[in-house]
Each structure stands twice: as structure tokens, then as C-alpha cells.
Amino acid sequence: MNGNYVFLCGVMWCRFGQLDAGKELLRATGSRDPELRALAWAMLAKGIRRLNELESRPKTCSRAILAAE
Numbered sequence: 001m002n003g004n005y006v007f008l009c010g011v012m013w014c015r016f017g018q019l020d021a022g023k024e025l026l027r028a029t030g031s032r033d034p035e036l037r038a039l040a041w042a043m044l045a046k047g048i049r050r051l052n053e054l055e056s057r058p059k060t061c062s063r064a065i066l067a068a069e
Contacts, residue, residue: 001024001027001028001031001036002036003035003036003039005024006024006025006028006036006039006040006043007039007043008021009021009022009024009025009028009043010025010039010040010042010043010044010046010047011043013025013043013044013047014043014046014047014050015050017047022044022047025040025043025044025047026040026044028040029041029044
């Protein structure tokens with residue numbers, strides 16, 4: 001596992017919430033390489049913050065928007 005792979009998994013986890021990418025990040029947290037571990041933890045944390053942001057947004061549907069017009 002190398003830094004580029006972990007970074008790309010991080011992008012897929014943060015941007016798209018791809019579960020397999022998140023699992024790969026978790027696997028990378030056990031790496032012997034301290035830089036790789038730090039990158040994996042940082043990407044996991046960023047993905048969790050993004051998830052929290054998305055969950056805290058008010059949920060609207062197109063019907064509610066159309067009814068308001």
C-alpha cells in the first residue's frame with residue numbers, strides 16, 4: 001500500500017462515501033509507515049466531518065420546493 005493509493009481512497013471516501021475506500025483507509029491505519037498512518041487517519045477524519053456536514057443540512061425534496069413556488 002502506498003501514499004497515492006491511500007490518498008485516492010481518501011478522496012473516494014470523503015467525496016463519495018464509498019465504503020470500500022473507507023475500509024482501505026482503516027486498513028492503512030495499521031501500516032508500519034507513520035506517514036501512511038497519519039494520512040489515513042486524516043482522510044478518515046475529513047470524511048467523518050463531511051458526513052456530519054451532510055447530515056446536518058436541512059433535507060428538502062423537489063416536491064417541497066415546487067409546492068413553495
